[in-house]
Amino acid sequence: xxxxxxxxxxxxxxxxxxxxxxxARDLVQEFPxxxxxxxxxxxxxxLSGVSFDIRAxxxxxxxxxxxxxxxxxxxxxxxxxxPRSGSVVFEGTDLTRLRRRALVRARRQMQMVYQDPFGxxxxxxxxxxxxxxxxxxxxxxxxxxxxxxxxDMVGLDPSVHAGRRPHELSGGQCQRVAIARAIALNPALVxxxxxxxxxxxxxxxxxxNLFERLRRELGLSYLFISHDxxxxxxxxxxxxxxxxxxxxxxxxxxxxxxxxxHPYTAALLDSIPGLDARTGRPRRPAPPAGEPPSPLDxxxxxxxxxxxxxxxxxxxxxxxxxVERAPEHRVACHFPIDPVPTVPTDAPAPVERTTx
Amino acid sequence: xxxxxxxxxxxxxxxxxxxxxxxxRCELASxxxxxxxxxxxxxxxxxxxxxxxPDRTEPLLVVDDLRIRFVGRGRTVHAVNGxxxxxxxxxxxxxxxxxGSGKSVAARALMGLLPxxxxxxxxxxxDGTEMVGLSEREARRHRGADIAMVxxxxxxxxxxxxxxxAQIAEAVRAHSDLPKAxxxxxxxxxxSLVHLPAPQRRFHEYPHQLxxxxxxxxxxxxxxxxxxxxLVADEATTALDVTTQAQIMELLLELQQRLGTxxxxxxxxxxxxxxxxxxxxxxxxxxxxxxxxxxxxxxxVRMPYTGALLGAIPRLERExxxxxxxxxxxxxxxxxxxxxxxFRPRCSSATDRCAxxxxxxxHEPGHWWACWHPLPDARPDAPAKEGV
Numbered sequence: 109x110x111x112x113x114x115x116x117x118x119x120x121x122x123x124x125x126x127x128x129x130x131x132a133r134d135l136v137q138e139f140p141x142x143x144x145x146x147x148x149x150x151x152x153x154x155l156s157g158v159s160f161d162i163r164a165x166x167x168x169x170x171x172x173x174x175x176x177x178x179x180x181x182x183x184x185x186x187x188x189x190x191p192r193s194g195s196v197v198f199e200g201t202d203l204t205r206l207r208r209r210a211l212v213r214a215r216r217q218m219q220m221v222y223q224d225p226f227g228x229x230x231x232x233x234x235x236x237x238x239x240x241x242x243x244x245x246x247x248x249x250x251x252x253x254x255x256x257x258x259x260d261m262v263g264l265d266p267s268v269h270a271g272r273r274p275h276e277l278s279g280g281q282c283q284r285v286a287i288a289r290a291i292a293l294n295p296a297l298v299x300x301x302x303x304x305x306x307x308x309x310x311x312x313x314x315x316x317n318l319f320e321r322l323r324r325e326l327g328l329s330y331l332f333i334s335h336d337x338x339x340x341x342x343x344x345x346x347x348x349x350x351x352x353x354x355x356x357x358x359x360x361x362x363x364x365x366x367x368x369x370h371p372y373t374a375a376l377l378d379s380i381p382g383l384d385a386r387t388g389r390p391r392r393p394a395p396p397a398g399e400p401p402s403p404l405d406x407x408x409x410x411x412x413x414x415x416x417x418x419x420x421x422x423x424x425x426x427x428x429x430x431v432e433r434a435p436e437h438r439v440a441c442h443f444p445i446d447p448v449p450t451v452p453t454d455a456p457a458p459v460e461r462t463t464x
Numbered sequence: 465x466x467x468x469x470x471x472x473x474x475x476x477x478x479x480x481x482x483x484x485x486x487x488x489r490c491e492l493a494s495x496x497x498x499x500x501x502x503x504x505x506x507x508x509x510x511x512x513x514x515x516x517x518p519d520r521t522e523p524l525l526v527v528d529d530l531r532i533r534f535v536g537r538g539r540t541v542h543a544v545n546g547x548x549x550x551x552x553x554x555x556x557x558x559x560x561x562x563x564g565s566g567k568s569v570a571a572r573a574l575m576g577l578l579p580x581x582x583x584x585x586x587x588x589x590x591d592g593t594e595m596v597g598l599s600e601r602e603a604r605r606h607r608g609a610d611i612a613m614v615x616x617x618x619x620x621x622x623x624x625x626x627x628x629x630a631q632i633a634e635a636v637r638a639h640s641d642l643p644k645a646x647x648x649x650x651x652x653x654x655x656s657l658v659h660l661p662a663p664q665r666r667f668h669e670y671p672h673q674l675x676x677x678x679x680x681x682x683x684x685x686x687x688x689x690x691x692x693x694x695l696v697a698d699e700a701t702t703a704l705d706v707t708t709q710a711q712i713m714e715l716l717l718e719l720q721q722r723l724g725t726x727x728x729x730x731x732x733x734x735x736x737x738x739x740x741x742x743x744x745x746x747x748x749x750x751x752x753x754x755x756x757x758x759x760x761x762x763x764x765v766r767m768p769y770t771g772a773l774l775g776a777i778p779r780l781e782r783e784x785x786x787x788x789x790x791x792x793x794x795x796x797x798x799x800x801x802x803x804x805x806x807f808r809p810r811c812s813s814a815t816d817r818c819a820x821x822x823x824x825x826x827h828e829p830g831h832w833w834a835c836w837h838p839l840p841d842a843r844p845d846a847p848a849k850e851g852v
Contacts, residue, residue, distance in 0.1 A: 167785075173705040174676065278794055308562040308732065308795075313776035313788040320787055335705060342778035343785065361784045379706040380780070381713070382735030383762055390738045390758065395710030399661075399675055 129296055129329050130162040130185065135194035137180050137353075141404065150404045154180040155191065156353040159430075162297065167323065167330040169344030169361065171337050171376065173400055177353040178333045182299045185331065186218055187211055199296065216246055219290035223302035225282030229274040235259070235285050236270035242292045258288040261325075262318060280311035284318065291322060299331045304339065316342060337376055341365050346436070349373045352403055352411040355430060359437035367447040369439040372412045410442070418443045523550040524726050525574075525694060530586035530596070532569055532578070532750075539799045543569045545750040546586070548824070549743075553693065554720060556727040558741035558758070560734055560773075564795055566750035567730045571696045575613055576603030590694065609639050612687035616699040618679035622671040628682045629655075629667030632689060639690035654685040658715060677708035684715065688723075695720075698730045713740050734773055738762050746770045749796050749806035752824050756831040766831070766838035769807045805835070813837040 137155040140148060154177045162168045170178050184191040187203050196203045203214055219242075222228045229238055239258050243251045256266040262284040274282055283303065290298050300319070304312045320343065322328055334340050340347055341361050348358045349370065357370040368374040375396040382391055396415045401407050410428050413419040422442050430438040434447070532544040544566040551557045561567045573584050574595055588595045590610060598606070615621050623631055632651035636642060642650060648667075655663035658681040671679055680700065687695060697716065701709040717740065720727055729741055737744050737758065744761050746754040746769065754767035765771045775789040793810040796802055802809060804819040811818070817836045824834040 173707060280794065309734075309773055309776045310562065310791045311794070313778075314790050314792075316778070317787050317790055320785060323785075336778070337706070338778040338780050341780060341784060342782060342788070345784060365780055376706060377780070379710040380735065381710070381733070381739035382779075383738045390740075390762070392739055393706075393710035393713070395707045395714065397711075399677065400705075400707075 127164045128161055129164045129166075129199065130331075131195075131197040132161070132185065133159045133195045133197075135159070135181070135184050135191045135196070137177075137184050137189075137191045152403045153353050153406055154403065155184060156406075157194075158350075158353070158355055159194075160348055160355065160358065162329055162331060164296070165323075165327050165329055166346065167332055167344045169340035169347040170331065170333045170350055171335065171340050171347060172350030173335065173376075175352070175400065175403055176350040177403075178335075178350055179301055180353075181350070182220065182301050182331060182333055185299065186215060186220060216293050217295050218297040218299065219293070219295045220299045220301060221283070221286050221290050221303040223305050225279055225286050225306070226274060228286055229282060231274050233273065234270065235264070235272050235274075235277070236266075238274075238285055239270075239288045239292060242289055246293055248293075254292070258292055261291070261322070262288045263314075264288070278311070280307055280315060283307060283315055287315075287318065287322070291326065291328070294326070295328070297329045297331065299333070301333045302335070303332075305334060305336065312339075319343060337365075337380060349376070352401065352406055354411060355438075355440060356412065357437075357439045357441075358430065359434070359439075363434065363437055367445075369433055369437065369444040369447065370412075370441045371416045371418050371443075371445060374445055375415070410440075418445075522552070524553045524591055525728075526550040526587075526589045527570075527574075528587045528589075530570060530573065530588055531584070532566070532573055533583045534579075534581050535583055536581045541798045542801055543582075543750055543798060544573070545801075546824075547745075547747070547750075547752055549745050549752070549755065551694070551726050551728065551743075553726050554724045555743065556717075556720065556729055556741045558729040558731060558737035558744045559747060560731060560737050560744060561747035562732060562795060564749075564798060565747040566798075567747050568698050570747075571613070571698055571728060571730055574696065575607055575611055576600065577607075577613075608635065608687075608690040608692065610690075610692055611694045611696060612690060612692035613696040613698060614680070614683050614687050614700040616702050618676065618683045618703075619671065621683055622679060624671055627668050627670055628674070632682070632685050635686045635689035650689075651685075654688055655682070657688065657719070658682070658685045660685070675708075676704055677711060680704060680708075680712055681715065684712075684719070688719065691723075692725065694726045694728065696728045696730065699732070700729075701736070702731065702733070709736075716740075734777060746773070749801060750798060751806060751834065752832070753807065753835070754831075754833040755824070760828075760831050764841050766827070766841070767833045767835045768811050768813055768837070768839055771839050772810075813839075 135155050135158045139152045139154060141150050141152055142148065158181060160168065170181060172178050183189065185196055187196070190204055194204070198214060199217065201214060203211065206214060236255055239255045240251050243254060248254065255270065259266040259270060264281065264284055269277070269281065274285070277285065304315050307315060319330065323330065330343065332340060332343050344361045346359065347361045347364050349356045349372065351372050356372045357364060357368065364373065365377065368377055378394045381393050383389065398415045401411065401414055407414050409425050410416070410419070410423040413423040416423065420443065426442065428440045428442050430440045432438045433444060527550065528548050530544055530547040534541040534543060547566070547570050549557060559567045569578070572578050574588055574590070576595070576598055578584065584596050586596060590606065593606070595606065622628065629648065629651050632654055633647040636647040636650045652663050652667055655666060660666050660678060660681050674682065701712050704712060716727060719725060729737065731737060741758050744756060744758050745752055746767065748769050754761065754770045761770070765774060772791045776791065778788065791810050796806050796809070805814070805822050808814045808818040815837065822834045822836050824832050826832050
């Protein structure tokens with residue numbers, strides 16, 4: 109693995125791959141909603157007890173539908189705003205307990221890249237100033253050469269682009285500027301919230317490859333949020349599937365996509381249009397019936413049960429918790445889908461399997 | 465899971481649609497559903513005028529060499545540079561391209577929805593009527609009644625201060641002389657046609673009370689109010705979740721099956737085209753670069769741009785952390801198009817010859833492409849081809 113010199117010069121140089129970088133436990137975030145006339149209308153249950161880990165050098169992908177709490181999850185990690193309850197331990201420090209000053213210092217190690225590249229850059233600033241801003245904010249010296257180096261790293265020509273303003277750049281170039289800002293301070297974790305979703309396919313592939321190159325060269329960890337399942341698989345070591353503020357399934361990317369255990373994951377995968385890889389024939393999506401339930405009033409028990417083809421009485425009564433069904437592969441479902449055996453056998457069913 | 469969804473996933477596109485369910489009363493059918501098997505995929509602009517043949521359906525829409533420029537502020541933006549296609553009743557045509565490829569502008573030209581700075585030339589004949597150059601008054605007669613459009617963002621297309629029922633009834637009354645009470649009943653019918661749960665109750669709700677998918681269903685109900693024969697879906701499912709997208713597409717196909725509506729599906733998503741369209745037109749910088757039946761196109765892509773698009777899509781089959789094949793550069797500036805093939809500056813197989821305009825020709829039956837150096841044919845029994 110090629111490491112740039114800066115990687116070694118990190119203040120915390122001792123971080124090793126595979127160590128826990130971020131440990132989030134039981135994150136709960138709720139927002140009050142006002143009905144007409146300012147009356148208290150209810151509570152949006154944006155996150156309801158979400159726990160996950162990110163290891164150093166690892167990419168955790170998060171997928172889910174609109175309103176499943178993906179962005180709230182990202183914002184709870186960086187404490188903007190802090191979660192209602194739960195803990196976020198980043199490099200050994202619980203961020204939820206930090207005061208303002210200490211929190212600002214800790215955030216140096218975690219940066220965000222947002223969906224809309226035009227919306228996240230000040231339109232009156234030049235690219236050079238935009239990339240310099242985080243360096244100046246944390247009192248870095250010798251900023252000029254570093255800005256040029258950063259622009260070079262994200263594939264922009266410092267002599268051409270540093271003097272331009274965001275409106276003179278294309279969407280893909282703006283997103284590169286946003287990425288240069290995010291990596292300026294050598295963060296350990298970069299949170300990408302739909303970071304390539306607004307880009308055209310050919311530009312999107314360029315930016316995805318840039319993320320991949322930076323991961324290898326700088327040893328970055330990513331929390332990669334997207335609604336696009338294929339995109340998330342492209343970049344992730346592990347994938348977490350969110351549904352209505354809860355994790356439905358977490359597992360290694362390859363295993364989770366090849367053999368989804370949660371009916372919701374299967375439903376998402378079955379909804380993707382496209383070609384069948386083996387036959388080259390069009391794949392006709394088979395979406396789940398019905399609408400996603402409201403986060404204002406989530407169903408009792410399992411929150412997917414209203415759309416789930418496998419739902420039984422138990423699902424309405426008992427809330428499923430994440431259970432490890434395979435190595436590193438945890439599923440929150442009473443009646444998970446059995447993995448398709450690679451070799452057909454007549455061996456007895458695994459013990460943990462609950463026959464519906 | 466809906467009955468439509470339970471269909472086998474790997475049937476060929478030509479046969480994959482379910483037949484219209486028996487006993488379903490077809491409220492809107494103004495004409496019989498076309499005989500699908502014999503419908504021509506794409507009639508060519510150069511082909512002889514279609515004969516009245518009972519086995520063949522005449523194209524509903526024939527677009528021929530459509531060109532659209534925007535003139536202003538001292539520069540001319542060439543948004544569409546020679547678009548030709550045709551569409552038969554009951555068929556779905558996907559127009560695929562990136563932002564700025566001219567796909568939406570071309571569709572808006574059909575509806576007479578372009579700003580006054582647009583200069584349109586060429587021809588777009590809808591059922592024999594020339595749509596290019598119609599006066600606003602004449603265009604209004606066709607808009608909604610013959611051709612209806614569903615846009616990307618249902619939240620912005622609906623009036624937030626009006627109940628959805630009133631908005632549908634308004635559209636119904638604009639295209640008929642039904643009295644208020646009948647228009648109301650018709651609106652409820654339309655809501656149940658697009659499978660909005662509890663249509664009687666929803667009739668009195670406001671757009672903000674509905675989810676994105678439900679709003680798009682309302683938009684489709686409004687589009688169907690004038691019983692159009694052509695429905696243009698301009699990125700109609702792009703803002704929706706995959707699950708909702710699949711539901712809306714199922715709805716569109718079901719309605720097409722029942723009403724015989726032709727659909728133009730404008731999208732950037734090749735996967736969507738692969739799953740739902742009969743024919744595909746790929747646009748780049750305002751031109752058609754490849755055009756074929758869906759199955760033919762995806763079985764053997766010939767234009768390098770289409771190949772690049774297919775390669776750049778993250779796919780479930782790829783290993784995590786694999787690098788995507790990358791096409792350098794950006795789409796050309798439409799006010800300063802390069803000479804010759806517009807994809808030339810980014811194309812890996814470009815040569816000096818590409819400075820000459822490659823014509824869009826039918827190189828194989830039904831398969832058109834505009835390229836001097838097409839990709840090799842992937843089929844095992846492929847005939848020898850020109851130099852690559």
